[in-house]
Amino acid sequence: MESIINEFRTIPTTCISDAMQGLNNLDPAIKPLKEEYRFAGRALTVKTAVGDNLAVLKAIREAKPGEVVIVDVKGDRYRAVAGDFVVGMAQTMGISALVVDGVIRDIVAIKELDFPVFSRGTTVASSGKAGTGEINVPISCGGTSIQPGDIIVGDADGVIAIPQSIEQEVLKKALDKLVKDEERESKISGNPEEIRKYIDGMLAK
Secondary structure, eight states: OOOOHHHHHHHHHHHHEEEEETTTTTOOOEEETTOOOOOOEEEEEEEEEETTOOHHOOOOOOOOOOOOEEEEOOOOOEEEEEOHHHHHHHHHTTOOEEEEEEOOOHHHHHHHHHHOEESBBOSBBBBBBOOOEEEEEEEEEETTTOOOTEHHHHHHHHEEEGGGGGHHHHHHHHHHHHHHHHHHHHTTOOOHHHHHHHHHHHHHH
């Protein structure tokens, strides 16, 4: 696993978002099935037609261990991009997470797999396999442009995409923000006087 991926895995998405001024967050409706899910990895992008998940299966077959399969299905909420069988295959192939701008099904069984799945929710209807779709192409997922190989990070607060061209810069800014947040918390937590000073400072801006 790349060291930069490991570093991003330790940083809250909130800090990463602040480092990019909130510009690369996926739609907040895309949430983890369990709050404890957390991941970071490079994007293996999937563009597929509504109601067709054959391209998702192709992505699972082609994915390198640690990659994130991230699926553009136009936010469709009727047909599932994946169920427990497909998610189980992704887990076996070493994929780090499945992010879907759509819905999944078999939610109870997927939760039992304890594999990071982020989606807009659940449904009962399955997808077909007509074969319409592509992998490793530019996509829009949750309203955010994503290129193959971009770093994708997710946690309980949501999912964020980090373009490869600025990933080192974003990492530095996010780490700086994390340190400042921890220092602020340490200084004012449980201290009414410091809280008043902090709020007064914010009001004076």
